[in-house]
Amino acid sequence: MIKNILNWIEETFNDKENPDEAGYDPAHIGTMIVAVLFGITILFWLLWSLLVFGGGIFAKIIPFIKIMFTSRTAADYGYVGYPYEMGVFEGWPTNVVALVFAILLICAIWYVFKKGVRKNGN
Numbered sequence: 001m002i003k004n005i006l007n008w009i010e011e012t013f014n015d016k017e018n019p020d021e022a023g024y025d026p027a028h029i030g031t032m033i034v035a036v037l038f039g040i041t042i043l044f045w046l047l048w049s050l051l052v053f054g055g056g057i058f059a060k061i062i063p064f065i066k067i068m069f070t071s072r073t074a075a076d077y078g079y080v081g082y083p084y085e086m087g088v089f090e091g092w093p094t095n096v097v098a099l100v101f102a103i104l105l106i107c108a109i110w111y112v113f114k115k116g117v118r119k120n121g122n
Helices: 002-013 026-051 058-069 092-120
Strands: none
């Protein structure tokens, strides 16, 4: 029993490489940290520009529908012109770009998962 304990201590603290253990390169860990921070930053920008910037896209949907299908005009909602006073439509280009990126991201994630399911045969 003491011999087993001594062997365990010796194996634990020796400096020989064990080929069965996984090796981690610091560059891989650093790359993963940077990639995760980049992904979080992109997701934050996407959600913020879609849901918060200029009141968010949901504040613009109902006025847009009323303009399209009723006799109301954009001026009724404070719209004067694109670079000037836009009223409730303030920030709509950013909201639309974020919506397009969100749709593309969702489609890409869906494609990756569908491809993985076909590859595994499930």
